[in-house]
Amino acid sequence: MQSFPFCPNPHCVWHSNAPDFAWAKPKGFYTTKAFGRVQRYQCSACHRTFSSQTFSLAYYVKRPVALPDIVARLVSGESLRAMSRNLAVSLNLLSNRIDRLTRQAIALHTQCLASRAGYDDICIDGFVSFDTSQYFPSEIPIAITAHSQFILDFSHASRRRSGTMTAAQKAKARELYRRIPLERGALARSFRETLVHALQLQPPAPYRPFVLITDEKPDYQRVLQRLAAFRTQTEHTRLVHWTISSKLPRTLSNPLFSSNYIDRELRKDLAHHHRETVCFNRNVANGMMRLSLYLLGHNYLKPFRIRAHKGTHPRTHAEAAGIPVHLVQHFVQALTGGIRAFLSRCTLSETMRRTWEKRWKTPGKTKAEYIPKYALA
DSSP, rough: OOOOOSSSSSTSSSSSSOSSSSOEEEEEEEETTTTTTEEEEEETTTOEEEEEEGGGGTTTOOOOOOOOHHHHOOOOOOHHHHHOOOOOOOOHHHHHHHHHHHHHHHHHHHHHHOOOOOOOOOOEEEEEEEEESTTTTTEEEEEETTTTTOOOOOOEEEEEOOOOOOOHHHHHHHHHHSSSOOOTHHHHHHHHHHHHHHHHOOOBBBBBBBEEEEEEEHHHHHHHOOHHHHHHTTTTSSSEEEEEEETSSEEEEEEEHHHHHHHHHHHHHOGGGGGOOOBSOOOHHHHHHEEEEEEEEHHHHSOOOOOOOOOOSSSSSHHHHTHHHHHHHHHHHHHHOOOOOOGGGGGOOOHHHHHTOOOOOOTTTTSOOOOOOOGGG
8 A cells, every 4th residue: 555654634643753654545436537547545643534645746737838848948048838739738838747856856955054064164145136127127036056056045135227328218117116115125035034044054252254255236234244143153153244346357266156156157048147138037936946946956967067077076066065965865755756845844934935935026917926825835
């Protein structure tokens, strides 16, 4: 008889850890066009029924699609329309599978972070793009380790357009911002969220200060000076802020190299962040899903150094950051073929949870995003 690691009911006593004995009893079958005959089970503690498909990434799907193919196409710069045409699927189906993959990646990334043994300086810089229109630029602060280029966390902020504009553009901007209010202090909030989570993952210790590397943006310095960890630091809990001019050459010797590197990769590899293109985010929540899948895939799937001889460098950015090899291998296997992640069994940062629940606000949109019930279980 098939065994399961836990009961899928979040209110069951066996939801965290199931007992060793056979607690799930067979209780009939049901038939689907996609998977044929599926066995149903009943939990002997809460008496809720579930099936073998409940733990699958393909739970509740009506048409199976190769998930590894979607990941490979997304990180290779293929747009959603191009993927839809090449895979002969609808855009809604494609977005649904990307959402499933992203939630799986977030859960696996959280598990790996808990076992991270490395310690590194942290670079945080904002990646600039736009959502819905160039009148609504977005800034995405990304916390990345300075030497291993390992992504820890990221956030999102919508702001007003800056720079030179014609009289007509200024008039249009005024009208748009009058009708569509934006969050005040969004840039500071997004930077603070990212920094606080990085501090939680890598707290300062005696003889091991927390070194933060940013550019000279005043918003970053204001947030840092208001942070309790910075104001109350002691000799044993040092927090060092190292500011680098953004005008310096973006070479390997630049202390902000990791931030410059990931900016370049995002601009190159994600279709909706290419410059001078018709591919751009129409929806912030969906855009953050795609961005999350790419960034977390970068940690565990992308080689750390492409031209390095075998055995001379860690194979992935995660291994270089101190993630055990077996967890990296588990991420690769479970991303597209493992047990489906349950929100109730994950401990997520505020930004990761917001991405999971698709709570990022799209400028001009008031209606909440649709979330299937299984994603909140």
